[in-house]
Amino acid sequence: MCCIEYFILCINCFIHCIECLMYYIEYFMHCINYFMYCIEYFILCIHCFMYYIEYFMYCIECFMHCINYFMHCIANHLIMVSGLPDDLIEKGKDIKSVTEIEENGDQFKVTVTTGAKVMINSFTIGQEAEIESLTGEKIKAVVNKEGNKLKTVLNKVTSVTELVDGNTLVNTLTLGSLVYKRISKRLA
DSSP states (O other): OOHHHHHHHHHHHHHHHHHHHHHHHHHHHHHHHHHHHHHHHHHHHHHHHHHHHHHHHHHHHHHHHHHHHHHHHHHHHHHHHTTOOHHHHHHHSSOOEEEEEEEETTEEEEEEEETTEEEEEEEETTSEEEEEOTTSOEEEEEOEEETTEEEEEETTEEEEEEEEETTEEEEEEEETTEEEEEEEEOOO
16 A cells, blocks of 8 residues: 555545544534523423412412401401400400519419500419409409410300410410410510
8 A cells, every 4th residue: 555545544534533523513512402401491490380389379378368367257256255345345456455474383463454454363273263354344263274374264265375485475265166366475
């Protein structure tokens, strides 16, 4: 073989290498395109996911409004069947109260200040005491303590007051199948 034949053979080999390189570049470009398609699909999935999360949060918010309205209706019904006069019910709907609880062993003093009205109830756990109701009526009742809960029954209404943590007090009133919960937070 002469130099020209080797040269032609080298050129053919070089052309073949270029063709292979072009094939691999084309294959690499297809891979990049496929990767870009996957990224676009992933971004679309994230957008859909965010939309469904937003929709889910909207549904939760609507559900919470329904629960709030339902609790408001139960509270109104509980107040209506409690025997309180209508004028007292209307006055009490928007009034905020401050409750002060003093504990000394088994002796408690509960002071509820609502506007200008101050109601003070003192009692000893497990002993009968005269408790003033929302209507101002004095009712004989026994307050029992179970763990961090105080329980009593006033005119068929069961009252359970629970200190959930150092800052949250939950009072649950139950009359038959009606339940009303009031959550209070500690003032400074």
